[in-house]
Amino acid sequence: RMALVDSGGSSVCRIDLDASGAQGKMTRDVFTGLSCDHTGFAFSPDESYALCANTARGTIARLDLRTNKCEPSKYTGFQRVKGVAIAPSGNSALVCDVGGRRIGHIDLASGAVSFPSGNCFEPPFSVCFAPSGEFALFSCGVNGGAAGRQKTGRSDFGGGGGGGGGGG
Numbered sequence: 001r002m003a004l005v006d007s008g009g010s011s012v013c014r015i016d017l018d019a020s021g022a023q024g025k026m027t028r029d030v031f032t033g034l035s036c037d038h039t040g041f042a043f044s045p046d047e048s049y050a051l052c053a054n055t056a057r058g059t060i061a062r063l064d065l066r067t068n069k070c071e072p073s074k075y076t077g078f079q080r081v082k083g084v085a086i087a088p089s090g091n092s093a094l095v096c097d098v099g100g101r102r103i104g105h106i107d108l109a110s111g112a113v114s115f116p117s118g119n120c121f122e123p124p125f126s127v128c129f130a131p132s133g134e135f136a137l138f139s140c141g142v143n144g145g146a147a148g149r150q151k152t153g154r155s156d157f158g159g160g161g162g163g164g165g166g167g168g
Contacts (some may be wrong), residue, residue, distance in 0.1 A: 002065070004041045004050055010034055012052060012063065012070075031063050031070040040083050045090040053081040053095070059082055060095055075106050077113040081123065083126040087157075088133040094155070096124040096138060103127065103138055103155065115153050124153070132156060 003015040003024070012031040017024040027084040031052070040053025043065075052061040054072055058081060062074035079099025086093045086108070103117045103124055120140045127138040135158055141150030 001047065003076045004031075004052070004063070006034075006036045012036070014065075014068075030068050031061070033070060033072045034061055036061075040081060040084045040096075042084045042093065044086055045088060051075075051084045051086060051093055053084050055081055058097075058099065060093070071153060075111060075113055076105055083124070083138070085129050086130060087129050087136075094127045094129070094136050094138070096127050098123040098125055103153070117153075120153065122151065 001017055003017065005013045005015065007013045007028060010032065011029040011034060012028055013028050014030040015024040015026045015148065032063040034052065034054050035056035036052055037055045040055070042051045044050065047065060049065055050063045052063055054061045058076070058078045060075035060078070060081060062071040078095060078097040080097070081095055083096035083100050084093055090108065092108055093106040095106065097104050099122050102115050102119045105114050105116055106112070122140040124138045124140045127136055129136045136154045136155045136157070138155070139150065140153055
């Protein structure tokens, strides 16, 4: 029903789609105070909010899609973030901390940030949950890097993506 688009790195545009998804109304600069670079949006299961990788600041922003309120530094403890994914349960999120070469875990109820999967061999830049929430896949490697330096990692959750992960 909507899309979010980085508009020049410091703000996010909102596109509300019509019922067919073919046309939409774009509202510029709905969410401001950000430092993102075209990556890292994830919608909550109920579509009430989205998380945004506030890349250069090393934080995850929370974008309230009902009130258009932006919390640029809602979740902290990262160095430089790219990808973000919310578990299908809505209980947790995973974050690609490119600068720290690690996958972060956010408990969305408490706001606690942890790094249960350890460090990655290369910077991670995208992450997604399986529809069941039992595992997540993440990609690691340098853009334009040498062949063989891009890898895919996996974190298992067993209980629908609510807790910490296994190894990647």
